[in-house]
Amino acid sequence: MIHRLTGTFAAALTLVSCLTSATVAEEKLFGSGKILATPGVVQVEGAGGAGLSTWAMISGYGTNRQIGGSAHHTYVTLDDFTLNATGVTVGLFDRLELSLTRQWFDTGNAGARLGLGEGFNFNQDIVGAKVRLFGDAVYAQDSWLPQVAFGVQYKHASEGATVRAVGAEDDDDFDYYLAASKILLDKSLVLSGTARLTRANQFGLLGFGGPQGSTRSLQFEGSAVYLLSRAFAVGFDYRTKPDNLAFAEEDDAMAAYLVWLPGKHITVTAAAVDLGDIALQGRQQGLYLSLQVGF
Numbered sequence: 001m002i003h004r005l006t007g008t009f010a011a012a013l014t015l016v017s018c019l020t021s022a023t024v025a026e027e028k029l030f031g032s033g034k035i036l037a038t039p040g041v042v043q044v045e046g047a048g049g050a051g052l053s054t055w056a057m058i059s060g061y062g063t064n065r066q067i068g069g070s071a072h073h074t075y076v077t078l079d080d081f082t083l084n085a086t087g088v089t090v091g092l093f094d095r096l097e098l099s100l101t102r103q104w105f106d107t108g109n110a111g112a113r114l115g116l117g118e119g120f121n122f123n124q125d126i127v128g129a130k131v132r133l134f135g136d137a138v139y140a141q142d143s144w145l146p147q148v149a150f151g152v153q154y155k156h157a158s159e160g161a162t163v164r165a166v167g168a169e170d171d172d173d174f175d176y177y178l179a180a181s182k183i184l185l186d187k188s189l190v191l192s193g194t195a196r197l198t199r200a201n202q203f204g205l206l207g208f209g210g211p212q213g214s215t216r217s218l219q220f221e222g223s224a225v226y227l228l229s230r231a232f233a234v235g236f237d238y239r240t241k242p243d244n245l246a247f248a249e250e251d252d253a254m255a256a257y258l259v260w261l262p263g264k265h266i267t268v269t270a271a272a273v274d275l276g277d278i279a280l281q282g283r284q285q286g287l288y289l290s291l292q293v294g295f
Contacts, residue, residue, distance in 0.1 A: 029066060032066075032265075033065075033066055034061040038138065040055045040059075040225075041269050042059060042099075044076070044203070046099035046101030050237050051290070055149075055190075056179040056180055058092075058096070058132055058149070059091045062094060070267075072290060072293070073085070075288075078275065078278075079284050080282070082106045082108065083103060085101055088100055098128070099128040099130075103205065110281045114280075116162065121158075121159075123157070123159070124157050124205050125158075126155050133150055134147075134148055146181055148178070151178075153174065155174075156171065157172065163207030166206060168244075170208045172208070176196070176198075177195060177196040179194040179221075188226055190223070191223070193223075195220060196219045196220070198219055199217070201244055213242055221237070221239045222237070234256075234259075239254070240252045247279075249277060253274065255288060257269055257271030257272075258270050267291075268289075
């Protein structure tokens with residue numbers, strides 16, 4: 001199924017480009033007309049947002065007459081595990097966002113302690129789509145209405161037999177979310193909140209559902225960012241997660257980060273992260289680094 005979705009992703013981009021090239025011939029189709037920092041960065045699952053949380057903003061600097069996007073790579077090193085994630089995210093006319101991300105979760109020495117073998121990897125593919133429903137992200141004096149977007153992510157964990165052995169019901173599923181975000185330029189502040197319906201265990205890397213929860217539950221993602229200058233921002237994310245597996249309790253996740261924006265084409269994010277207890281290996285804290293290259 002992941003191959004069909006990937007093909008659909010590429011076909012959608014080709015179709016949109018063909019249909020719109022004539023109507024926007026007088027304006028550069030691939031552009032970066034948005035204000036610096038307003039789209040946010042690309043979060044760990046590939047959607048536009050912050051480090052852990054998803055925002056309502058459409059990724060990329062393209063305006064409502066442009067296409068914008070980026071390629072990204074994220075590296076997270078924890079006490080016992082490492083995570084790499086790489087992918088591409090495209091924003092179409094500030095209305096639709098499409099994303100494709102691959103994650104690699106290396107268990108390191110903990111893999112041997114868990115009986116999986118040292119350096120065992122849990123991998124995951126994520127195909128996402130987000131559509132802006134209404135509202136304006138940038139605050140206007142006549143409206144406090146935030147920008148609101150609906151999104152869906154299809155997630156497929158590679159180690160189906162292993163995730164079922166630890167108690168997961170499935171190795172693939174859909175997450176659905178509704179995000180609301182507002183940029184208060186006069187206060188140099190970005191506020192965002194997201195409600196997510198999900199069955200994902202550890203973001204989906206350990207499958208979906210389990211003995212303690214077989215249906216989707218409502219989870220929350222919150223984010224606050226303060227713009228220190230045109231080039232730097234600091235922020236904080238908090239994200240709740242389901243607790244579906246019987247063998248190990250799953251904790252909430254949080255991150256405090258610094259973002260460097262030397263321009264619209266390069267963004268660097270560094271964060272201190274706390275993902276809670278993972279697979280009975282104790283609290284997992286560490287460093288999050290992400291490089292985003294836009295076009």
